[in-house]
Amino acid sequence: MAQDITLIATAAMGLEAVVGKEVEALGYEPTIENGKVIFQAPALAIPRCNLWLRTADRVKVLVGEAKVKTFDELFEAVKALPWEQFISEDGRFPVSGKSVKSTLFSVSDCQAITKKAIAERLKLKYGLASNMPEKGALYKVEVALHKDIAQLTIDTSGSGLHKRGYRIGQGDAPLKETLAAALVLLTNWTPDYPLLDPFCGSGTIPIEAALIGQNIAPGFNREFASEEWEIIKQKDWEMALEEVEDKANYDQKIDIRGSDIDHKLIQIASDNAIEAGLGDLIEWKQMRVQDLTIKEENGYIIANPPYGQRLGDKEEIGQIYHDFGNIMKEHPSWSVYILTAFESFESTYGQKATKKRKLFNGFIRADYYQYFGQKIKGE
Structure with a gap:
């Protein structure tokens, strides 16, 4: 055509x-x-x-x-x-x-x-x-x-574009890959800085960040309905796939880490990363967020923590947010981005967000709280 x-x-x-x-x-x-x-x-x-x-x-x-x-x-x-x-x-x-x-x-x-x-x-x-x-x-x-x-x-797509092809396991409330990628793109993170997700679940945010960091096309590992269409020449698909390969930067070094309290989810996250071809690029660790330690001067946290929507969970989740906020107060140069539907997040975390954006996680209305890191003197 x-x-x-x-x-x-x-x-x-x-x-x-x-x-x-x-x-x-x-x-x-x-x-x-x-x-x-x-x-x-x-x-x-x-x-x-x-x-x-x-x-x-x-x-x-x-x-x-x-x-x-x-x-x-x-x-x-x-x-x-x-x-x-x-x-x-x-x-x-x-x-x-x-x-x-x-x-x-x-x-x-x-x-x-x-x-x-x-x-x-x-x-x-x-x-x-x-x-x-x-x-x-x-x-x-x-x-x-x-x-x-x-x-x-x-x-033209067939299965939804969130189905990248790497998710071989997931937790109870998996984040869509498309939303996870958007959470990363809505920050100014670049691969020059470390990125942490202390509530990583099945690893979607760290995996999407790694794909972005190395400029790997998210659809490289799947099929599309329009591959069989006559209006798209085979040479067009070949040209598009060649562009994907040419633009990928597999040599780009990245420091991306994911942690979660559930060791089963950490294993799932690791398996998903391997399926995505990123097995050696992301570090996974089973850990409570209260045990989070940060050594670098600058970096980014991007996370989708539990929302505590069940009645009995609210107090426990609130305490986790409070403890997390206390940790991050010691690292004001870090930028923190949190997607949650927890209504009193800012007061529980202990700090008003620099910016807030309304999003939807499935059918759940959530806010994306953005805390921009303070510049270190001499930067």
Whole structure:
């Protein structure tokens, strides 16, 4: 496909600007909206974005939009779109849907009508007398209606982009890889400084930080639905993968450490790091946060500690935050970034945050508390 197409990188609430910066860093001009980043790009951007975007949920092709209030209008609007530019003659195109504040509220009916309209268009364009064979590449179509505007997209990613391929084990409340990467990108950490996570769980933050530190593409170890699409030439995938290899800086030294009170989680974290190809780069240790010792003058702590949401846990978690805050008071030159839904974090930690950002960990509203380290004299 020679002409540019419209792509949508979907994003968790609060991370749209982070995803926008990533899209811009790849050389495209983003338009940021709630829950998504929209941009124009050639087909080559599909493999590049799937391989490189650390904080987006998935990448979709926007086929078209239309205002619809009746099922007939939906059918005609869908049929008028150029589906043959994307879906091959033998392509499989299951349709999912959603409807918010729209006249057409029956999602199942909207899905069925969309499916029928696409099939009619493709049969006409490919000169088929019978039904579409649907035995080839997968094109997951979504019809999303919001305030009577129908948006038709095709998913290019397959599994969500948070599924990097390295997580072979996890704890009870694992942090999504995309959110962990965003927590790192929302700091000004560079590999020149040590990074600690004293509540590391299954190791997601340290692993994502190591990938960022060595500029390793997060999608290097997985597959994508669009790898089988005819509109993306094999040479485009090869070119994108060659870029991944060329830009990785495997010689970059990093000092990243993760610790947790649970020795089983430390073993899981270590196994995950090995699966990610980072086995020798991250140091893991079973340890209470109260036993944390810091020797370096400067550094960063990025963590997602337990929130204490169960009634009996609040007092225990509060004490951990209090003890942690006392330790960090002795190291004012360190920058501390904590994501938590614990309501009285600042008072329990013993210090008001320099900056606070609202984020969502899954469906849990949380705050990202940011404490910027004080500069040491002579720096």
